[in-house]
Amino acid sequence: MMAMATSMMANAQTMGIKLENMDPTAKPGTDFYQYACGGWMKNNPLAPEYARFGSFNTVAEENNKRIREIIEGLAAQPQPKGSLGQKIGDLYALRMDSVRQNKEGVTPVLTDLKRVAKVKNTSELVALINQMNTEGTSFGELWGSYIGADMMSSMENLLEIYQGGYSIERDYYVKDDEANKKIFEAYKQHIVKMFQLVGEKPADAQQKMENVVALETRMAKAGRDNVALRDPASNYHKMSFAEFTNEYSGFDWKTYFDTQGITDIDSLSVGQPEALKEALAVLADTPVEVLKDFLQWQILDGAGGILGDEVYEEVFDFEGRIMTGAQEPKPRWKRSVNAVNGVLGEAVGQLYVEKYFPAANKARMEQLVKNLQIALGQRIDAQEWMSPATKQAAHEKLDAFYVKIGYPDKWRDYSKMDIDPARSLYENMKEVLKWAHADMLARKWKKPVDRNEWHMTPQTVNAYYNPTTNEICFPAGILQYPFFDMEADDAFNYGAIGVVIGHEMSHGFDDQGRQFDKDGNFRDWWADGDGDKYKERAQVIKDFFSAIKVLPDLNANGDLCCGENLGDHGGLKFAYAAFKNATKDNPLPVKEGFTPEQRFFLAYAGVWAQNITEAEIRRLTTMDPHSLGEWRVNGALPLVDAWYDAFGITEKDPMFVPKEKRVKIW
Ligand SMILES: [Zn+2]
Numbered sequence: 001m002m003a004m005a006t007s008m009m010a011n012a013q014t015m016g017i018k019l020e021n022m023d024p025t026a027k028p029g030t031d032f033y034q035y036a037c038g039g040w041m042k043n044n045p046l047a048p049e050y051a052r053f054g055s056f057n058t059v060a061e062e063n064n065k066r067i068r069e070i071i072e073g074l075a076a077q078p079q080p081k082g083s084l085g086q087k088i089g090d091l092y093a094l095r096m097d098s099v100r101q102n103k104e105g106v107t108p109v110l111t112d113l114k115r116v117a118k119v120k121n122t123s124e125l126v127a128l129i130n131q132m133n134t135e136g137t138s139f140g141e142l143w144g145s146y147i148g149a150d151m152m153s154s155m156e157n158l159l160e161i162y163q164g165g166y167s168i169e170r171d172y173y174v175k176d177d178e179a180n181k182k183i184f185e186a187y188k189q190h191i192v193k194m195f196q197l198v199g200e201k202p203a204d205a206q207q208k209m210e211n212v213v214a215l216e217t218r219m220a221k222a223g224r225d226n227v228a229l230r231d232p233a234s235n236y237h238k239m240s241f242a243e244f245t246n247e248y249s250g251f252d253w254k255t256y257f258d259t260q261g262i263t264d265i266d267s268l269s270v271g272q273p274e275a276l277k278e279a280l281a282v283l284a285d286t287p288v289e290v291l292k293d294f295l296q297w298q299i300l301d302g303a304g305g306i307l308g309d310e311v312y313e314e315v316f317d318f319e320g321r322i323m324t325g326a327q328e329p330k331p332r333w334k335r336s337v338n339a340v341n342g343v344l345g346e347a348v349g350q351l352y353v354e355k356y357f358p359a360a361n362k363a364r365m366e367q368l369v370k371n372l373q374i375a376l377g378q379r380i381d382a383q384e385w386m387s388p389a390t391k392q393a394a395h396e397k398l399d400a401f402y403v404k405i406g407y408p409d410k411w412r413d414y415s416k417m418d419i420d421p422a423r424s425l426y427e428n429m430k431e432v433l434k435w436a437h438a439d440m441l442a443r444k445w446k447k448p449v450d451r452n453e454w455h456m457t458p459q460t461v462n463a464y465y466n467p468t469t470n471e472i473c474f475p476a477g478i479l480q481y482p483f484f485d486m487e488a489d490d491a492f493n494y495g496a497i498g499v500v501i502g503h504e505m506s507h508g509f510d511d512q513g514r515q516f517d518k519d520g521n522f523r524d525w526w527a528d529g530d531g532d533k534y535k536e537r538a539q540v541i542k543d544f545f546s547a548i549k550v551l552p553d554l555n556a557n558g559d560l561c562c563g564e565n566l567g568d569h570g571g572l573k574f575a576y577a578a579f580k581n582a583t584k585d586n587p588l589p590v591k592e593g594f595t596p597e598q599r600f601f602l603a604y605a606g607v608w609a610q611n612i613t614e615a616e617i618r619r620l621t622t623m624d625p626h627s628l629g630e631w632r633v634n635g636a637l638p639l640v641d642a643w644y645d646a647f648g649i650t651e652k653d654p655m656f657v658p659k660e661k662r663v664k665i666w
Contacts, residue, residue, distance in 0.1 A: 013488055014492075015491070015492060015594070016481075016487075016488030016489065016493070016496075017592075017594070019039075019592065020039050020040075020043065021036075021037060021040035021055075021606060021609060022035060022039050022602070023035055023039050026038050029649040029650070029653025029654065029655050032601075032637055032647075032655060033605060033608075033630050033633040033634045036601075036605035036606060036609075037055075037605055037608070037610075040055055040606070044609075045611065046612075046613065049328045049330045049331070050611075051325045051612065051613045051619075052611070052612040052613070052616050052620075052629075054609055054610025055482045055607065055609040055610070056461065056482070056607060056608075056610070057610075058482075059478075059481070059483070060477075062480070063459055063461060064337050066355070067341065067352060067459060070348065070352065070355070071089065071092045071340055074092075075089035082415075084414060086419070087417060087419040088344050090420070090421045091339065091340050091343060091344065092336050092337075092339075093421065094419075095306075096332060096336050100425075101307070101308045101309070101425060102308045102310075104307075104308065104424055105308040105310070106197060106199075106307045106311060108307070108424040109299065109307060110199075112137055112299050113296050113299060113300065116128065116295050116296050117296070119288065119292055122283060122291060125288060125291055126251075126252070126256075126283075129141065129295070130255060134260070134434075135430055136433035136435075137299060137430060138302030138430075139298035139299045139301075139302050140165070140167060140298045140301070141164055142219060142279035142282060143162065143163060143275070144162050144163075144164040145161045145162070146159075147160070147262075147440060147441075147444040148444075148468075149449045149469070149520065151232060151467075151468055151516070151521070152521060152522055153521065154449065154520035155448050155449050155519075157444045157445065157446075157447060157448070158267070158269055159257075159262060159268040160268065160270075161268065161270050161271060161276060162272065163222070163224065163275035163276070164219070164275075165220070165222075165282070168183075168323075169619075170226075172187065173216060173217045173220035174220055179553075179554075187213075190314065190318035191208070191213070191297060192206055192208075194301070195208050195209065197311050198300060207293075208293040208297070211290040211293040211294065215286065215290055215291075215294045216294070218282065219275070219278065219279065219282065222274055222277075222278035223275045224275070226622075227557070227559045227560050229272075230625070231512075232515055232522055233522070235271045236522075237269055237273055238267055239268070240267050241267060241268065244267075244268055248270070248276055248277070248280060251280055251283065261437075261445070305335075306426055306429065307426070312329070313329075316329045324615055324616045324619055325615030326616075343417075344414060344417075345412075345457035345459075346411050346414075346454070347411075347414055348457070352458060352459045352476070352477075353406060353458050353476050357479070361406070361476075361479050361484070362405055364486065365497075368493065368497065369405070369474075371578045371582055372501045372502050372505060372574055372578045373401065375502075375574045375575070375577035376502070376506075376570075376574045378581075379573060379574060379666045380395060385533050385537075385664070386533075387527040387528075387529075387530055389527040390525075390527045390530045393517070393518075393525040393526070394509065396518045397517065398508070399518075400470055400518040400519070401470060401471070401472055401505065401508065402470055403473075404471060404474065406474070406479070407454075407458035407475070408453075408454045409452060410452055416438070417431070417435040418431050418435070449468070451469050451471070454473065454475075455473065456475050457475065457477075459477045461478050462475065463475065463500055463501075465505070465508055466520075467507075467512065468516065470508060470518060470519065470520045472501070472505060474500070474504070482606050482609075483497045483500060483607060489596075489599075490579060490582050491600045492599060492603045493603075494578055494579035494582065494603075495579070495599065495600035495601060498578060498579060499572055499575040499604050500607075501574075502571030502572065502573070502574035502575040503567040503568055503571030504567070504571075505574060506569070507563065510563040510564075511534075511535075511562050511566060514531075537664055538562060538663075538665070540664070541558065541566060541569060541639070544663070545557075545561055546558030546559070548631055550617055550631070551614065556621060556627060556628075556631060560624075561627050564626045565635070566665065568627075569636060569665070569666065570666050573640065573666040574666070575600075576640070576642050597642065597645070597646035598647060600646070601643055601646055601647070604637075605633045608633050610629040612628065612629070634655065637655075638655050638656065638657040641659070644656075
């Protein structure tokens, strides 16, 4: 029944898959990624501005051009002062004005650096930090804080403090293999050069760097790694404000939060207690000169991208060339579009969807989501290892999914943001941060959670699941080829966007998401013993991916990527089941020699076609909870029975995984 709407016109629809993207010389059972995507990878060599570029990015590139058109349209006409058009147009023009940025150079940030230099002791430094926090200065502190949903009481917002005190990924400070050491040495040189660019003598810059690195390394060592940070329970410690100030004494927390407008705190959560303890120890026992160097570095690092070309070249040399292997900075207009998207994302998004998101897309997407939900329900029922009570609760969670498609019902209010071309870009970005903080307070502090908030802008080419609201969100940006094609048949759309939908739904039941109930509360709703069975099954996918060599000397991190790999695994299973449901009464024909089942998996693989530098493989393996594109295909598919059937893969094929070693959750 539910299939009718999407299957009736099957013969009139295209197959969606482009043969030129494949490599017919490769064998599906030897290297499916090469077989499905080899043509694309050959025809799309990495442009110098990219460390990684995939078929995925072609959508983002197209979006960038559209957004540029929208923005330049606004910038070309005089806009009423204070209007969204004025803010978007002026911010873009400020970002684009290289002559002005080069003329001002580092001058805008020098005032703030000098204020730090004048400080005489730690209490003056803390007072200055408090003051700068009210001004919107961008800098990292020894810890971070934010206001977000309380995972134990998901309708309420909670102040949370999390670990901080270092500038690049924690691994670089604590791991000393050759690849990490090389980056860390380059980081040190980068700090020295940046201090020289703001006028420090070489010897002073060197000394500052040594102070910064020693302090950051100490904080990094006190922090947790990315795997430990994935465990919700051990990163939540809620207490009353009185308990907090008692436990973390020696710092004037009341003034610190009061100056930020976070007043009358009843309770808060400390994510990583040992890191916050270390931060307070650092404040207490570190010479003020070292703390000042750290703060100056944080300010400089926060401003580096907008202090003219000479500084940007140095920033890109380290953050781009060395860390990711990209050869050239992105053209100025793309950086400017990104900046406007970052600051005024929903304002741009509103204009974007008016022009580029047809209502028909939303309707078909709603149908697909519904069909995926039905399929997931069937997969729950089909599991023998889950007890009836767990199945019942899982169904309730599935039925309670809050689905967001395209764009928000209510747009973010930017009326109080002030963009003024009379100020420097640096000063404007301070205004923006000041606004963002005030906006967060107005929307969240002492307010219930707003379930209608979007955590991505509509033009974003991505999707997400949020456990505390039990929501799945698919921005308009992702509803395009190679994810979604109104002209293509169900084999294509279920294999591409269908798996994306299934992936996000699957997050509601991955190793993290399964710990949250239908209302978004952290609560164990699994019947006795079922949770342990789940963990045993999840261990299979952890071990499988941890054994994968992404480079001859580097393994994938199955623990870090467990949730995302489960997302892909569940996504494939649910979307395949939904695809079968949808075409049951009206089977699709073979097209260009490919069965519908084969096309489903080819469409899935096509989403992950990409080229990538070796440096980026290393960087992402350290920090990204997603597997690399190659392994989202060659790691995920051998765990799915239907893939074997579709391509006739047997134990003679190198990619074959014995049935008993395939993950058995769905
Ligand atoms: Zn995901």
